[in-house]
Amino acid sequence: MTNAAYDLVVLGSGPAGEKGAAQAAYFGKRVALVEREPALGGAAANTGTLPSKTLRETALTLSGFRARGLYGVDLSLRRQATVKDFLHRERHVVDTERARVGANLDRHRVDTFTGPAAFVNPHTVSVGGTTLLKADVVLIATGSSPRRPAEFPADHPRVYDSDSILRLGDMPKRLIVVGAGVIGCEYACTFAALGVEVALVDGRDVLLPFLDRELSTALKEAIVRLGVKLVVNEKVKACRADAAGVALELGSGLKLEADAVLVAAGRTSNTGELALAAAGLATGERGLIEVDGHYRTKVPHIYAAGDVIGFPALASTSMEQARLAMVHAFDLKYKTDLAPVLPYGIYTIPEVAMAGETEESLKAKGVDYVAGRARYDQNARGIIIGDAHGFLKLLFRRDDLRLLGVHVIGEIASEISHIGLTALMTGAGADLFIRTCYNYPTLGDLYKYAAYDAMGRRTSAKC
Numbered sequence: 001m002t003n004a005a006y007d008l009v010v011l012g013s014g015p016a017g018e019k020g021a022a023q024a025a026y027f028g029k030r031v032a033l034v035e036r037e038p039a040l041g042g043a044a045a046n047t048g049t050l051p052s053k054t055l056r057e058t059a060l061t062l063s064g065f066r067a068r069g070l071y072g073v074d075l076s077l078r079r080q081a082t083v084k085d086f087l088h089r090e091r092h093v094v095d096t097e098r099a100r101v102g103a104n105l106d107r108h109r110v111d112t113f114t115g116p117a118a119f120v121n122p123h124t125v126s127v128g129g130t131t132l133l134k135a136d137v138v139l140i141a142t143g144s145s146p147r148r149p150a151e152f153p154a155d156h157p158r159v160y161d162s163d164s165i166l167r168l169g170d171m172p173k174r175l176i177v178v179g180a181g182v183i184g185c186e187y188a189c190t191f192a193a194l195g196v197e198v199a200l201v202d203g204r205d206v207l208l209p210f211l212d213r214e215l216s217t218a219l220k221e222a223i224v225r226l227g228v229k230l231v232v233n234e235k236v237k238a239c240r241a242d243a244a245g246v247a248l249e250l251g252s253g254l255k256l257e258a259d260a261v262l263v264a265a266g267r268t269s270n271t272g273e274l275a276l277a278a279a280g281l282a283t284g285e286r287g288l289i290e291v292d293g294h295y296r297t298k299v300p301h302i303y304a305a306g307d308v309i310g311f312p313a314l315a316s317t318s319m320e321q322a323r324l325a326m327v328h329a330f331d332l333k334y335k336t337d338l339a340p341v342l343p344y345g346i347y348t349i350p351e352v353a354m355a356g357e358t359e360e361s362l363k364a365k366g367v368d369y370v371a372g373r374a375r376y377d378q379n380a381r382g383i384i385i386g387d388a389h390g391f392l393k394l395l396f397r398r399d400d401l402r403l404l405g406v407h408v409i410g411e412i413a414s415e416i417s418h419i420g421l422t423a424l425m426t427g428a429g430a431d432l433f434i435r436t437c438y439n440y441p442t443l444g445d446l447y448k449y450a451a452y453d454a455m456g457r458r459t460s461a462k463c
Helices: 015-026 042-046 049-063 083-107 182-193 213-226 315-329 359-365 380-385 413-426 430-435 443-462
Strands: 002-011 031-035 111-114 117-121 124-127 131-140 144-146 174-178 197-201 229-231 236-242 245-250 255-258 260-263 267-269 302-304 343-346 352-356 369-375 391-397 403-409
Touching: 002 015, 015 031, 015 042, 015 083, 015 131, 015 315, 031 131, 042 049, 042 083, 049 083, 049 182, 131 315, 174 182, 174 245, 174 255, 182 197, 182 213, 182 343, 197 255, 213 229, 213 352, 213 359, 213 391, 213 403, 245 260, 302 315, 343 413, 352 413, 359 369, 359 403, 369 443, 380 443, 391 443, 403 413, 413 443, 430 443
Parallel strands: 002 031, 002 131, 031 111, 131 302, 174 197, 174 260, 197 229
Antiparallel strands: 117 124, 124 131, 144 267, 236 245, 245 255, 343 352, 352 403, 369 391, 391 403
């Protein structure tokens, strides 16, 4: 049995694990990182964030989607596209990201260990039963895995989740996606863009209810235009899968058939094999670990960040949580809090992004507000790229036009939203957008005209 002592032992090499390890090592701490899988990067690099977004970009290219508006020109390759075509770029991106994570850990002189980790006691972690790592501080960042409800056969070649879909054997002609959360909506759009006949099943009638309702409705309309069949207010009662395909029976008695089904029914934290009880810890629903405002568990020297602590479970927020946890753990006198406004990017087709308040949240809080909108089809860059349905929506406090919320649907919405995010972080208002000179033609110019629209609506309301 090999023994080693460290200032910090990190469990998991996803966004939270990598950045937490690098943060502590940057300030001179001796750090070890344990990854149970042979490849570094966690779900974000290998099965989640980057692979799914890469597949979306591939679908946009193969489908000729971005050639919209070039009348008489068909750049679509989807009729001859194979699974090999579809997955080729994704595998290159995954390999590149794995290498980047490894290089970053090497650069910070973080020792890496491969194998399953389990607590022996609150300060000791066993790796594969052959190595004991003693730590002053432990960071749990083991991420999450897709949840497979009992209604769906386990390990059937025609029943996929967001991990196994990356091992797709052949391109289905018909696909059922169960679960209209972020992952389900993203994959439904990706496959629909390639010409696959997609049915999206969900137990709710509102798409992504955390979104501003106007954007949720616009996304629903866009998904339908893309060819996705929405089946709402339905739950799967039974799933039959055989060599010929899959058949779902829904709660209402409706039956759906397809070549394959993709189950996107949420995720479960990867904490079940950590022997947390030996460290004095327990988990809640779906394996979540409870933390305080510093991402510290009930055991003071053990921290947790990322998917293992639950919402928002985004790569971007996970990185910042882990950095802040290590600053607190080692009293590094560095950044002390998480950004008060967090961005959300949803890589559907089209993209949707938001930051700050929604109309619904402002109404619930009793805040008097005014909304301003600017459409892509009235913006020179939007016209050039042929986005006929995208728009930017800004929410301002009515009395002083301070910006409260940013909502975008359309091409590169996740990038466009960052302009508004920065304004939210600085407490700016409509005057910032009115005074700023934006390059022309750019989608960034939407901010000026959305601000003008809000000012006009505010004035009209006073008349």
